[in-house]
Amino acid sequence: MxxxxxxxxxxxxxxxxxxxxxxxxxxxxxxxxxxxxxxxxxxxxxxxxxxxxxxxxxxxxxxxxxxxxxxxxxxDDGWSPPDTGSLEGDLRALNGEVQEALTEEPSVALAMIAASFRSEEAARSLRRFWEERYDRCVAIVDRAVARGELEPPVEARKLVVSSTSPVYHHRVLLHAAPGPELPAEAARAAVLAARAGAFRSPPGAPSGRRSADQPAAAAGPGT
Amino acid sequence: MxxxxxxxxxxxxxxxxxxxxxxxxxxxxxxxxxxxxxxxxxxxxxxxxxxxxxxxxxxxxxxxxxxxxxxxxxxDDGWSPPDTGSLEGDLRALNGEVQEALTEEPSVALAMIAASFRSEEAARSLRRFWEERYDRCVAIVDRAVARGELEPPVEARKLVVSSTSPVYHHRVLLHAAPGPELPAEAARAAVLAARAGAFRSPPGAPSGRRSADQPAAAAGPGT
Missing domain, CATH: 1.10.10.60 (Homeodomain-like)
Incomplete structure (x- = not known):
């Protein structure tokens, strides 16, 4: 790392x-x-x-x-995902971190996202940054499985993206203020979906981890 | 409209x-x-x-x-959300439209999103555009409730955003190619979450509709 x-x-x-x-x-x-x-x-x-x-x-x-x-x-900051003792608590805390990073003034995170539309090199690095963050978040799901909260196999990355993406969506795509309840609500929805059988890996499929250099969109977002 | x-x-x-x-x-x-x-x-x-x-x-x-x-x-194009006869079918078709708009070459949608980081006026208009689209999508949830697929009250907008946001997240935020399975998977996760009780409105709360001029983030995303 x-x-x-x-x-x-x-x-x-x-x-x-x-x-x-x-x-x-x-x-x-x-x-x-x-x-x-x-x-x-x-x-x-x-x-x-x-x-x-x-x-x-x-x-x-x-x-x-x-x-x-x-x-x-x-x-390269040694960040590790929240470890609160429950899947929903972890996802809620993670969403809280995301929301804070996107709404603080000034927000370096938001400025970096905006820059990723101007520079293909920045876009590639941002993608790598996020791939790595989501890879670390697989630990949240592994712990939930170990605690018996979820039945394996689970596509961990998809579960975590399902939880975080509404928070990004409001702030970055809709340019709207995410409500204070959004981090908890999005985390809860992801947990309910997971318990009801979403994000099940097909048998024999690889885990939720993705290599940072896995092929992605050929075209960068550049101008 | x-x-x-x-x-x-x-x-x-x-x-x-x-x-x-x-x-x-x-x-x-x-x-x-x-x-x-x-x-x-x-x-x-x-x-x-x-x-x-x-x-x-x-x-x-x-x-x-x-x-x-x-x-x-x-x-102003008279667009209406898909009407396939089921909640999951509607959300899957909607996600398919989103994914197509974001991955076609060239993608005007992606270019407009990029432009919204350059012009506050464009950001405001994009927000208004999306608010209106999501307002129209409330019909998907209303129909599902009428068919008995969901128990009311449901915060329709939150349900629909939960379904669409992973698709946007992959393409626009992660700068990664969304897999062909993503529209259906994200729709299914949202439906499972909704059936398990996510997106329930608190008693007496307004419906999922949001006015386009509801206060949002004070600061635009400008440069």
């Missing part, structure tokens, strides 16, 4: 390379939420981070490279 | 105003999918439609006005 990408060079924790990367990537989110994709330039990142622009150009090349590495760094 | 917006002037079906509007709006989608938001300009729309640029500027003002009116016109 959490390998840094080539563009940022080999990481030596605590070393100069790591410190430069940290400084540069720390500038990306604030610039993106403050000035939008059009205001996020290599020069602006260099100026804000205090790192020489030649260094930024050499290591990250362009805004796509900066966004991709910022997303890779964000995915 | 389907009132045109002031920006486009009063519509007289078959009149000159209506023909000009039709020509102008017909140019918006193709330019958007071909050149992206940055290539969609008032001048380009004027050139492609053959309508004088002064007319386009006067009536639509800018790209935001053009996108908003194109979305209003798209919402």
């Amino acid at each position: 959490g390998t840094s990408r080539g563009a940022a060079g080999a990481r030596r924790p605590g070393g100069r390379t790591a410190r430069v990367r940290e400084k540069v990537l720390e500038a990306v989110g604030p610039l993106l939420v403050e000035y939008g994709f059009d205001g996020l330039t290599v020069d602006a990142v260099a100026a804000r981070s205090g790192v020489h622009r030649a260094t930024v150009y050499r290591r990250w090349r362009d805004v796509g490279g900066l966004l991709a590495d910022a997303l890779d760094a964000a995915g | 389907g009132t045109s917006r002031g920006a486009a002037g009063a519509r007289r079906p078959g009149g000159r105003t209506a023909r000009v509007r039709e020509k102008v709006l017909e140019a918006v989608g193709p330019l958007l999918v071909e050149y992206g938001f940055d290539g969609l300009t008032v001048d380009a729309v004027a050139a492609r439609s053959g309508v004088h640029r002064a007319t386009v500027y006067r009536r639509w003002r800018d790209v935001g006005g053009l996108l908003a009116d194109a979305l209003d016109a798209a919402g």
Whole structure:
């Protein structure tokens, strides 16, 4: 989990390379939420981070490279899904995290999603970021099966996406304020569906885990 | 349903105003999918439609006005949700329409979603478009209740969003290819959840219909 990408060079924790990367990537989110994709330039990142622009150009090349590495760094944070003791509690807490990330002001998450429509490199990195997050969330379903809350086999990823997607849908697609009750309601609906037999894997099917490099839409979302 | 917006002037079906509007709006989608938001300009729309640029500027003002009116016109198409005779069949057919709109090449729907991150006016119009579509979809749930498939009261809009949102999630958020089985699976999960008691309205709560001008997120998604 959490390998840094080539563009940022080999990481030596605590070393100069790591410190430069940290400084540069720390500038990306604030610039993106403050000035939008059009205001996020290599020069602006260099100026804000205090790192020489030649260094930024050499290591990250362009805004796509900066966004991709910022997303890779964000995915490298040791995050693990909530563990509340019940399937519904875990999904509710996860949805709460999603809702908070999408509604806080400013929302780096929302700005990254918007950027993914401008840069194919950012779109690829966002997809990788999410694939990995959903892979980690398989633990929620594994624990539920171990507790006897669900009967295996269950397509874990589909169950978790079923729970989270209404929250994203309201905020990102409908551009509407998700109600405070939405995280809990969407989690409950997913649990009820799962208990009633949705998300059953067909016999012999692989688990819900997906490889990050599994083929996806050929066309990126670019402009 | 389907009132045109002031920006486009009063519509007289078959009149000159209506023909000009039709020509102008017909140019918006193709330019958007071909050149992206940055290539969609008032001048380009004027050139492609053959309508004088002064007319386009006067009536639509800018790209935001053009996108908003194109979305209003798209919402004015007399669309009604599928009516297959069963709740699951209706939701499956609806998801199939969504998936097709999002995966066809080029996808005007996907381009409009991308544009909604660039223009607050487009974001507002897209929200209005979707609110109205979901309002029409309440009929799916009303019919299911009338057939005895669901026990009332049901929050119709939440049920329908629960069914459609995984399809949008894969294509638009995850930038991943939705599998061909997704429309049916997401519909089935929503039906199972509904039958198990999800989406129950609290007593005395209003129906699933939402007014298009119900307050939503204060901040648009702008750049």
